[in-house]
Amino acid sequence: MSKGTLLYAQSGGVTAVINATASAVIAEARASRIKVLAARNGILGALREDLIDTSRESAASIAALAHTPGGAFGSCRYKLKSLEADRARYARLLEVFRAHDVRWFLYNGGNDSADTALKVSQLAREFDYPLTCVGVPKTIDNDLAVTDTCPGFGSAAKYTAVSVREAALDVAAMAETSTRVFIYEAMGRHAGWLAAAAGLAGENPDDAPQIILLPERAYDEAAFLAKVKQVVARVGWCVVVASEGIQSADGRFVADAGGATDSFGHTQLGGVASYLAGRVKAELGYKVHWTLPDYLQRSARHVASKTDWEQAQAVGRAAVRFALAGRNSVMPVIARTSDAPYRWKIEAAPLSRAANHEKKMPAGFIRRDGFGITDKARRYLQPLIRGEAPLPWGRDGLPKYVSLKNVAVARKLPAWEG
Incomplete structure (x- = not known):
């Protein structure tokens, strides 16, 4: 059994399937007997040492995350600046990681989140701390570079x-x-x-x-x-x-x-x-x-795409596998291999190719008059x-979603004053 814990965090605007990614991350890590902590409200939770012990959740609850919208552990819009400008905050992150033996950090978000994961990996390397950072793609805007499409x-x-x-x-x-x-x-x-x-x-x-x-x-x-x-x-x-x-x-x-x-x-x-x-x-x-x-x-x-739902889980599983294999500063991305029939696979891309890069609509996708x-x-x-993602419905006519207990682990460090 590998020593260490895996820290997962959600970032930016959530999607209908981001919890499907979270579900896949936790299930995949559990299969390898890796404990997963989740940062409450994204990177802010990591800075505040406000960490959730996902081992307190049942397998059924984790599985139900796959059909529950929102962000199960909370998300945030909080951008860390450069290593030089925000060095104290990055140093605080490493303090928290050390205190909880975090050896793998998965940040589920868009362009800015990929940039943060990249910078954390660079700082860990500078301080010789054994940390593998993996970005996990998510955005409804589909503007992440490298990946053919983006879960959400x-x-x-x-x-x-x-x-x-x-x-x-x-x-x-x-x-x-x-x-x-x-x-x-x-x-x-x-x-x-x-x-x-x-x-x-x-x-x-x-x-x-x-x-x-x-x-x-x-x-x-x-x-x-x-x-x-x-x-x-x-x-x-x-x-x-x-x-x-x-x-x-x-x-x-x-x-x-x-x-x-x-x-x-x-x-x-x-x-x-x-x-x-x-x-x-x-x-x-x-x-x-x-x-x-x-x-x-x-x-x-309630109207989620099955394709999207399957891809959201696939990047979650791949992110854990990449992390446990020591593939640092990468992101699992979706590569299309065929339009008809539609086929795709997961590949690893360097975070440096995704961070702060924006993918816009190609000119060939826009009608000549600009209106279609x-x-x-x-x-x-x-x-x-294509397809409808599975969703259980209750007798009340509403979808059956899950709410996690989100039990916090004990803090080990002084309160963050940032």
């Missing part, structure tokens, strides 16, 4: 496509005397993957969404309004899907939340749908409805939303 995206994409298709049927039914234009705001700051996934809702040119606004193309209001008018004249109604991160030609976000920033330093977006609705109503006179699904996009486990997706994009996206 497929389920959010499925929710988006289903929601748009269903809403379009409503709009079509009411267009004669009510709503002519419906605008759906999708998450996506700089990469339009989630908005693009809405394109799967339609199969023919006049099917909804007739217009998709992506951050990879500059927003041109005149062209947008002209396109809306054209679609309404031809179809009788129009569904628009807009990424929250669309920008004007000068690089300014079309809508933001008053210029506030989150703890990662990102402008806090939200409100592009309401802004576009106002412009359509003012300039074209159509009755407009709009929606901001927000957290619903990433928490909708190409067949090439459809071939890439469609397999990612």
Whole structure:
């Protein structure tokens, strides 16, 4: 039996399947008789020495995590800076790791989390501390470099496509005397993957969404309004899907939340749908409805993709195997080997190739007029939303989710004053 413990932490916005990854991590480690601690509220829990003993959870509870949304151990938006600028915090992490004999650190998150895992591994090497760091991919934005897709995206994409298709049927039914234009705001700051996934809702040119606004193309209001008018004249109604991160030609976000920033330093977006609705109503006179699904996009486990669910577990299992094999500073990534039939495998990629790199929509995935997706994009996206992930339902008509006990281990160090 290997000596040491494995520390797992969740980071950033959670997804419908991040707990499926957690379930796989814990089950895989248990199979190798490795004790798993979880940091409460992500890296903050590690800094505060607020660690959860997952061995206090039953095998049934850990298995039930695989169909439970949210972040079972809590997550956080907290970015560590460079080793030089944040050296005291990194040193504190090593103190906590030493105190609890942590020999493997798995950080489940996006670009910033990959960067943190990389820096922790570098500091451990500098201080000659035997620590293996592995990044575990997660994001609904699908913007992680190296991996073909990212666990969390497929389920959010499925929710988006289903929601748009269903809403379009409503709009079509009411267009004669009510709503002519419906605008759906999708998450996506700089990469339009989630908005693009809405394109799967339609199969023919006049099917909804007739217009998709992506951050990879500059927003041109005149062209947008002209396109809306054209679609309404031809179809009788129009569904628009807009990424929250669309920008004007000068690089300014079309809508933001008053210029506030989150703890990662990102402008806090939200409100592009309401802004576009106002412009359509003012300039074209159509009755407009709009929606901001927000957290619903990433928490909708009831319509999770089976492909996504299976991949979320696969990266969790692989992360443990890589860690126990001593493969430091890597991330398990998904490599597509075939579109039809859809096939994929897990490979190891250096964290340095993922950290702080952003994958945007390729030009070949965006329709020439900038308002939709190409067949090439459809071939890439469609397999990612296939299948329905297993989910037990209760007699009350609601999904049966699990809540963990999350029993903390005893602290061994002075309180963190950071």
